[in-house]
Amino acid sequence: MxxxxxxxxxxxxxxxxxxxxxxxxxxxxxxxxxxxxxxxxxxxxxxxxxxxxxxxxxxxxxxxxxxxxxxxxxxxxxxxxxxxxxxxxxxxxxxxxxxxxxxxxxxxxxxxxxxxxxxxxxxxxxxxxxxxxxxxxxxxxxxxxxxxxxxxxxxxxxxxxxxMHFEPHTLEIIRMRNAGEFGKVLFFQGLSGFTIGDPTQWRLNKALAGGGSMMDIGIYSINGSRYMIGEDPVWVTAQETKNNPQKFKEGVDETIQFQLGFPGGAVASCLSTYSMNNLDRFFLNGTKGFAELLPATGYGPIKGRTNKGELEAPVVTHQTVQMDAMAGIILNNEKPVVPVDGEEAVKDLKIIDAIYEACKTSNKIELKL
Known part of the structure; x- marks a missing residue:
């Protein structure tokens, strides 16, 4: 076997x-x-x-x-x-x-x-x-x-x-945005990173991971920019930094900064890294207010605040809520607030593909999601 x-x-x-x-x-x-x-x-x-x-x-x-x-x-x-x-x-x-x-x-x-x-x-x-x-x-x-x-x-x-599509603090910010409480959304920042350990693990193997930090932690800022802003991006630029080529081999990214543009005029500035700790923050800014999640995507508890004060939301075990919700989607065709289907994931993968291309070419890549 x-x-x-x-x-x-x-x-x-x-x-x-x-x-x-x-x-x-x-x-x-x-x-x-x-x-x-x-x-x-x-x-x-x-x-x-x-x-x-x-x-x-x-x-x-x-x-x-x-x-x-x-x-x-x-x-x-x-x-x-x-x-x-x-x-x-x-x-x-x-x-x-x-x-x-x-x-x-x-x-x-x-x-x-x-x-x-x-x-x-x-x-x-x-x-x-x-x-x-x-x-x-x-x-x-x-x-x-x-x-x-x-x-x-x-x-x-x-x-x-x-x-995170089922996490209460996240859903409350989405509700507030949909209600217009932040006004016109102008900016999003997503910081996703930690210092990775064992250099022989599969996450640092291109054949198994498909890349480095972007394929592990960076996807949180990619996906987060979309559900926080409420739109899909139309362009991306990106820059890669590699300070430890011994640990991060060819095709395994250590740190990538990337920027996204959205059809409503908002822009996002994000960071994905395997070389820095204390990076788990989302920040959304609009003409009427702001929202922050810090931490934004860890296993919990998630904490958040807006221009109106601290968010009061239940602390849940993410995977419990996720699996109960997915049962409803599969068995009863229930519709989540933010999609979790394969098509949603393909959009993130198209953005990741474009980020890697932008890193190699230094070009602004147009997105069609």
Whole structure:
């Protein structure tokens, strides 16, 4: 059996505001659903984030962890015991196509290195199961579109792990913006970064990660600029800085600054880095006011303020709310405030492709999302 690990080694050589609760009730908190409408999920990739999702799902009302897919037999055994998963719902990376014949699994959450997403999601789709994929959904927009097309061809849904799209502080700022409370939006700043450790990890391997910081933490500022401003950008410029070429090899970005232009006239200035800590901030400025999230995208608690004062919103476990909301999307065709489908992810991938092109050419790249 070829495990994901062996593949990698080969390649490597609090009081809630009423508006927020209304949003959550509309999109994520419907708990009156019958047991036969529970989304039954298998997690593929039993690493650190897979574990975080599994723990969060213990508190879900609409989604349940029922299966696992891993290349490491010992992890499967451990998860079986910890989460009471039956043997018939356990698979490895070679045989998981057999989920096609398992009526007890509705969806597979793919939480593996970026370079594996395309093949694995397409296999899930061909098995007739809904796919949830971690972000970035693929290595580039072409791959992402192929994943979208495969899921459509097999009549299954494709969702992406944009957990912030269900986070209460984030949703409250979006509500305020939609209500015109900030006036005309003029500027957004997104700072996303941390100092990465182990130089041999898959996130610093181009074949598995597709790049460097941009493919991991930078996507938060890309996606955040879109949902905070409420528009899709029409152009991008970008500049790359690399101070440690030994750690950050060819094709693995260390730090990228990028700028986005939006059709309404707003501009965004963002930073993605693997070499600086304390960078997790979103700032939105308009003619009537401002909004800030600090931290903006960490696992929590998220904190925010506007020109009207501190945001009062519930503190939630992001993955719990996300999975309950995704159950509603998959089972009941519910519509989230901010999309989390494959098409949404392809837009981010088109922007990432353009950022890398802008870094290489120093050109302003026009975007058609």
């Amino acid at each position: 070829k495990s994901r690990r062996s593949f990698i080694q080969q390649v490597s050589l609090t009081a809630a505001s009423i508006p927020v609760l209304n949003i959550l009730n509309a999109t994520t908190m419907n708990t009156s659903i019958n047991d036969d409408k529970i989304l039954r999920v298998a997690i593929m990739g039993l690493g650190g984030y897979g574990t975080r999702v599994a723990e969060a799902m213990k508190d879900c009302k609409r989604a349940k962890l029922v299966g696992v897919i891993s290349g490491t037999p010992s992890k499967i055994t451990d998860w079986q015991k910890k989460y009471n998963i039956p043997e018939k719902n356990c698979y490895n990376y070679e045989n998981f196509d057999a989920i096609k014949n398992n009526p007890d699994i509705d969806a597979v959450y793919v939480i593996t290195p970026n370079g594996l997403h395309k093949e694995q999601v397409i296999r899930v789709a061909k098995a007739g199961k809904h796919a949830i994929c971690e972000k970035p959904m693929a290595l580039n927009a072409k791959e992402g579109q192929e994943m979208v097309d495969a899921c459509k061809a097999n009549n299954v849904k494709l969702l992406v792990g944009y957990r």
